[in-house]
Structures are given as C-alpha cells and as structure tokens.
Amino acid sequence: MYHKTQCEGFQCEQAMLEVPGEAESIRQGVLERLVSWMRHRSLFVLAYGTGCGAIEMRPLMTSRFDAERFGIVGAATPRQADVLIVSGYLALKTLRRVIRSYEQMQEPKYVIALGSCTINGGMYWDSYNTIKQVDRYIPVDIFVNGCMPRPEALIEGFVALQGRIKNGEKGGYHHYREHIDWYKANQRKVLGDQIPPTYTCDWYHAGGVV
Amino acid sequence: MHAVVDSLAMIGVSYVMGFLFYGFYRQFNARVQRRWGPTIWQNLFDNMKFFFKSETLIHGPMFFFGPMIIMAGAFTTVLFVPFLKDSDWLQGFSQYGNLILIIYLLVVGPLGNALAVGSSGNPFGVMGVTRGLTRLMGLEVPFFLGLAMVMLQHETASVHAIMAAQDSLAHWGIVTNPIAFCVILLPFIGSQHGAPFDVVGAPVEVYAGPRVEFGGRLLGVLMTQRMMMSIAKLVLLVDLFLGGATNILVLIAKAFSLFLLTTVISMVFPRLKTEQAVDFFWKVPLGLGVLGVILTVWLPSWSA
Numbered sequence: 001m002y003h004k005t006q007c008e009g010f011q012c013e014q015a016m017l018e019v020p021g022e023a024e025s026i027r028q029g030v031l032e033r034l035v036s037w038m039r040h041r042s043l044f045v046l047a048y049g050t051g052c053g054a055i056e057m058r059p060l061m062t063s064r065f066d067a068e069r070f071g072i073v074g075a076a077t078p079r080q081a082d083v084l085i086v087s088g089y090l091a092l093k094t095l096r097r098v099i100r101s102y103e104q105m106q107e108p109k110y111v112i113a114l115g116s117c118t119i120n121g122g123m124y125w126d127s128y129n130t131i132k133q134v135d136r137y138i139p140v141d142i143f144v145n146g147c148m149p150r151p152e153a154l155i156e157g158f159v160a161l162q163g164r165i166k167n168g169e170k171g172g173y174h175h176y177r178e179h180i181d182w183y184k185a186n187q188r189k190v191l192g193d194q195i196p197p198t199y200t201c202d203w204y205h206a207g208g209v210v
Numbered sequence: 211m212h213a214v215v216d217s218l219a220m221i222g223v224s225y226v227m228g229f230l231f232y233g234f235y236r237q238f239n240a241r242v243q244r245r246w247g248p249t250i251w252q253n254l255f256d257n258m259k260f261f262f263k264s265e266t267l268i269h270g271p272m273f274f275f276g277p278m279i280i281m282a283g284a285f286t287t288v289l290f291v292p293f294l295k296d297s298d299w300l301q302g303f304s305q306y307g308n309l310i311l312i313i314y315l316l317v318v319g320p321l322g323n324a325l326a327v328g329s330s331g332n333p334f335g336v337m338g339v340t341r342g343l344t345r346l347m348g349l350e351v352p353f354f355l356g357l358a359m360v361m362l363q364h365e366t367a368s369v370h371a372i373m374a375a376q377d378s379l380a381h382w383g384i385v386t387n388p389i390a391f392c393v394i395l396l397p398f399i400g401s402q403h404g405a406p407f408d409v410v411g412a413p414v415e416v417y418a419g420p421r422v423e424f425g426g427r428l429l430g431v432l433m434t435q436r437m438m439m440s441i442a443k444l445v446l447l448v449d450l451f452l453g454g455a456t457n458i459l460v461l462i463a464k465a466f467s468l469f470l471l472t473t474v475i476s477m478v479f480p481r482l483k484t485e486q487a488v489d490f491f492w493k494v495p496l497g498l499g500v501l502g503v504i505l506t507v508w509l510p511s512w513s514a
C-alpha cells in the first residue's frame with residue numbers, strides 16, 4: 001500500500017514549491033471555509049485519456065494507490081466532474097473535445113495536465129498535428145511532469161490541488177472567465193472554423209465578445 | 211407544532227443515517243477490495259459539494275421539476291413510514307397512511323426520474339431510464355407480492371398494527387414469515403440500486419444512466435433523495451420484519467444490520483444484465499412469492 005512520510009529527498013523541493021505564499025491565501029468567512037473544506041475532500045475526476053500517460057491513471061483508482069481515500073473518484077460525465085485530467089499530448093481533434101468537455105463542467109472546476117507533452121510538447125514537440133502548451137487553450141491548475149508520471153506523482157499533484165482548494169485560492173476557471181478573449185483567440189488560431197460553438201459557455205456569448 | 215418538529219426530525223434523522231450508512235458502505239467496500247477507502251463522512255462531503263456548485267444547464271422546466279418531484283416523493287415516503295413504535299416522536303403522518311399508500315409513494319421516484327430525463331433528451335439518459343423501467347417490471351411484482359403477503363398474514367394494512375403484532379423475537383416477521391422476507395429482500399436490493407441489479411446507472415456503459423445530464427445542484431438533490439429513500443425503505447423493512455424499534459438506537463442497530471446484509475450480498479455478486487435481472491426476478495423471488503401466497507392462503511394455520 002502506498003505510504004508517504006512527510007517528504008524525502010528531492011520531493012522536499014517540490015513540496016516547498018507547492019506551499020502557497022502568504023499573499024496568495026485569501027481571507028474567507030466561516031461558511032466559505034467550510035465549503036472549501038468539503039470541496040477539497042470531494043473531487044470527481046473526468047479522466048480524459050488523450051495520450052499514453054492515461055495508462056497511469058488506472059492504477060490510481062484501484063487497490064494499490066487507492067485515490068478514493070482522498071475523496072477522489074471517477075465521474076461518469078463532464079457535468080458531474082470537478083477535475084479534468086488531460087493525460088498527455090493533444091491532437092487538434094482531441095483539443096476540440098477537451099475544450100467542449102471543459103466548458104460543460106460545472107464550476108468550480110479544475111484542470112490537471114499530465115506529462116511533459118502538455119507542458120512543452122514533450123516528444124511530440126515537432127509534430128504537425130499536436131498542440132504544445134495546453135494552458136494556452138484551457139487554464140491548467142496543476143501540471144504533473146514526467147513521461148509518463150507515476151501514480152505517486154499524480155497523487156502528489158492532487159494533494160497540491162486540494163491544498164489550493166482548501167485555501168480558497170482562485171481556480172483556473174476564474175482565469176478562463178477573465179481572459180476568455182485570449183483563450184478563444186488561441187483556440188481559433190489552431191482550430192480555425194472548427195472551434196467549438198460558444199453555446200457551451202453562454203456567459204461568453206452574452207458578453208458579445210465573439 | 212409537534213407535527214412540524216417531528217417531521218423535520220424525521221427528515222434530519224433519515225438524512226444523517228443515509229450519508230453515514232452510505233459512507234460506511236463505501237469504506238466497507240474499500241476494505242473488501244484491500245484498500246483504505248474514504249472516510250465515513252465522504253457522502254456528506256460529496257453531497258454538500260454538489261449543493262454548492264453552479265448549475266448552468268437548461269433543458270426546459272420539466273428538467274428542474276423532475277428532481278423536485280423525486281425529492282417530494284422521498285420526503286413524503288419518509289414522513290409516512292413510522293420510525294419508532296409506542297412513541298410520540300418520529301411518527302410523521304404515519305397514522306394517516308398505511309402500507310398501500312407507501313407502495314404508491316415508492317413509485318413517485320422513478321416517475322419523476324423518467325419525466326426529467328425524457329425532457330433532457332440525452333440518449334444515455336433515455337437508455338438508463340429504459341433499463342430502469344424494464345428492471346422495475348421485474349422487481350415491483352415480487353416486491354408488492356411480498357408486501358401483500360405481510361398484509362395477508364397480519365390481516366391489516368396498517369404499519370402500526372403490524373409492528374404491534376410483533377411484540378417479541380418469536381413474533382418478528384422474519385421468524386413468522388421468512389418466505390415473505392426472502393421475497394422482498396432481493397427486489398429491495400434492486401430498488402436500492404445495489405450491486406447485482408445496478409445495471410441502470412452503470413457508470414461506463416450508459417454514463418450514470420438517468421443521471422447523465424445532472425450536475426451541480428440538481429445532482430445534489432438526487433443524491434439526497436436517494437439516501438433518504440434508502441433509509442425510508444430500510445426502516446419500512448425493520449417495521450415489517452424486525453419488529454420495529456422502540457428507540458432511535460435500536461432503530462439504527464436494526465436498520466444497520468439489515469443494511470449490512472444487503473451490502474454483503476451486493477459486494478459478492480457482479481452486475482447482471484437487464485434481461486438477466488428481470489429473468490431472475492420473475493423466476494426466483496416471484497416463484498417463491500407465489501409459493502408463499504399459496505401456503506398463506508391455503509394453509510392459514512401455517513403462518514399463524
């Protein structure tokens with residue numbers, strides 16, 4: 001069974017990076033704190049197996065790594081999910097589906113990107129058909145690097161995300177709302193006319209910023 | 211005033227019991243699969259989280275009324291099942307109702323579900339509802355037959371009178387009428403969406419089936435009603451077969467032992483296909499039920 005002491009060796013660097021700074025933690029009322037606390041204990045995951053990194057998400061849910069002890073369970077549809085995992089490289093076709101799924105999720109929602117391919121293209125950096133940085137198209141809350149990341153790393157990422165949720169930090173979805181023009185422009189650049197219709201985010205449409 | 215406080219207390223008790231029982235179920239399930247599993251409070255967290263999520267879906271008014279109908283069905287069912295016997299508390303409106311009314315109320319849930327899902331138009335949801343209604347055909351008949359046997363045995367439809375008749379262990383329904391208990395138990399697991407008969411909401415085949423379009427608050431409502439409904443049915447079975455309960459601790463103990471029994475059955479058997487489930491219901495519990503009716507009617511001395 002996976003067992004973790006505080007941290008060991010190089011993990012400590014990572015842990016120190018993940019500690020939120022003083023300025024970042026936001027003051028919350030009692031009810032907000034309670035709600036954030038419950039939120040961080042209950043994450044429904046939409047595991048989008050886009051690339052080879054998806055293979056490491058399966059052991060996460062089963063007996064050996066048992067993500068359910070952190071309150072992390074799989075969601076059946078985007079509508080019920082809190083966290084979208086983008087696991088690996090995204091082909092242009094897949095990107096459309098990912099954006100569509102992301103916009104269908106109910107807020108608050110978070111994105112975890114898995115593997116080097118989502119960070120800088122990884123070994124697909126010169127592919128004609130994949131995008132290199134996922135966070136240009138949808139807001140990513142946590143990157144888990146590695147090719148492919150072990151389930152332990154993924155759990156580390158989840159725990160870091162839970163820490164952020166607990167502190168009431170603004171999730172990536174705020175960023176998406178605030179910078180929707182930038183995201184849509186980037187999406188349009190690679191997808192052209194194939195960009196998903198805006199009715200999945202009617203607030204965007206209502207703002208008249210198409 | 212008493213009625214209002216009492217009703218609120220019943221709803222509160224059934225909700226708390228609901229999430230604790232289901233939390234236990236998840237943890238127990240995890241231990242059987244040799245993992246740690248979530249805390250016992252997990253269902254409360256999930257439920258509350260959904261209540262505080264946004265809800266941006268619009269599928270017409272019926273999509274919103276459907277969960278409300280289901281929820282109202284759950285509330286009324288809870289209020290018409292007496293939780294305790296020989297007590298002023300936790301009675302709700304049970305003195306105005308009887309078993310036949312409860313049977314009617316049990317159908318409100320699936321009905322509201324079908325209405326809501328139908329208006330969403332999602333094919334997976336419709337598929338789930340079709341499966342659900344097919345399975346309902348299988349499980350309702352033996353379930354009602356079992357309840358009819360209990361009514362026949364005690365010659366009354368009043369849950370209070372049935373409870374009062376079971377004054378000692380030797381007179382518990384499970385001892386005096388074990389066939390009816392067996393007939394009811396399996397459809398009961400089915401109506402709780404327990405494992406061998408959970409084909410309706412299969413997460414990877416039909417993407418949670420009837421719930422596929424629900425996210426956010428409406429899903430929270432659905433989760434709440436499911437927990438409360440399970441508790442109402444458990445308490446009903448405790449009233450009918452385990453002699454009711456005189457105080458809340460006894461009630462929890464009895465309901466929990468029954469829950470444990472159904473849990474263990476769910477845990478060992480894999481999921482049946484829809485037609486397999488219907489086949490099974492029409493053969494085993496229904497056959498047993500017909501046998502039981504013949505015995506009860508033709509050999510009245512047997513059940514006395």
Ligand code: SF4
Pocket residue numbers: 051052053087088089114115116117118122123146147148149
């Ligand atoms: S990072 Fe490596 S494992 Fe992950 S999708 Fe890219 S090539 Fe595959």
